[in-house]
Amino acid sequence: MTLQLTEEREISIRSIQHFLYCPHRWGLIEIDRAWEENFFVTKANQVHNRVHDSKQRYTSKNRKIYTSVPVYNDLAEYNLYGVTDCIEKIGEDYCIVEYKPTKPKERTYNFDDLMQVFAQKICVDYVFSCDCIAEIYYADVKRRFPLPLKENHLEYDKLLKETLNKMREYLIKGEIPEIQKNQKCNGCSMKDLCMPQLKKMPKVRNQIETINRKSEEE
Numbered sequence: 001m002t003l004q005l006t007e008e009r010e011i012s013i014r015s016i017q018h019f020l021y022c023p024h025r026w027g028l029i030e031i032d033r034a035w036e037e038n039f040f041v042t043k044a045n046q047v048h049n050r051v052h053d054s055k056q057r058y059t060s061k062n063r064k065i066y067t068s069v070p071v072y073n074d075l076a077e078y079n080l081y082g083v084t085d086c087i088e089k090i091g092e093d094y095c096i097v098e099y100k101p102t103k104p105k106e107r108t109y110n111f112d113d114l115m116q117v118f119a120q121k122i123c124v125d126y127v128f129s130c131d132c133i134a135e136i137y138y139a140d141v142k143r144r145f146p147l148p149l150k151e152n153h154l155e156y157d158k159l160l161k162e163t164l165n166k167m168r169e170y171l172i173k174g175e176i177p178e179i180q181k182n183q184k185c186n187g188c189s190m191k192d193l194c195m196p197q198l199k200k201m202p203k204v205r206n207q208i209e210t211i212n213r214k215s216e217e218e
């Protein structure tokens with residue numbers, strides 16, 4: 001597989017969060033085209049539907065607020081596209097605001113969500129020629145939390161590029177990644193389709209091969 005081939009695939013910003021949460025789930029969605037909704041997905045959709053009203057462009061407290069802003073970065077090492085929930089313009093500075101329904105317990109953000117917003121920053125900076133900041137707004141606690149994207153830019157940029165390369169390799173091979181060790185499945189809408197407990201069982205074929213080998217050795 002050549003690097004050129006992997007670079008040709010555009011990746012949606014949203015799918016980066018899916019991949020980092022569970023590569024197997026990402027593969028079921030992107031490669032198998034499978035999708036199941038549950039309570040958490042429906043709740044997240046409702047929050048986003050309220051935000052994603054493109055008529056909502058207004059000024060508030062000296063901030064220009066734009067919702068549902070399409071962004072992209074077509075540099076070969078990224079080749080990303082997506083829609084940001086909200087971008088605020090304060091003077092010449094930009095701030096991405098990502099909406100999530102529920103704040104994680106005992107921390108201010110999930111790392112997969114942070115990387116999704118970092119990918120948005122890569123696109124927003126490219127489109128608007130800026131160096132934006134970013135925050136996550138949680139609907140349940142009605143609070144915004146800043147994300148340390150500028151401070152850790154080099155680290156997150158390296159991780160983003162590695163993640164995009166891995167995703168492209170799976171897409172080109174048409175292969176669904178294996179379930180990771182210690183994968184947390186609570187709240188996953190794909191549990192009924194995925195049946196992770198069954199997949200963790202040793203494969204029947206392997207068992208038959210082991211039995212055959214043993215009987216040949218006897």
Ligand code: SF4
Binds near residue numbers: 179
């Ligand atoms: S049930 Fe678990 S392993 Fe299966 S897709 Fe969901 S998170 Fe991944």
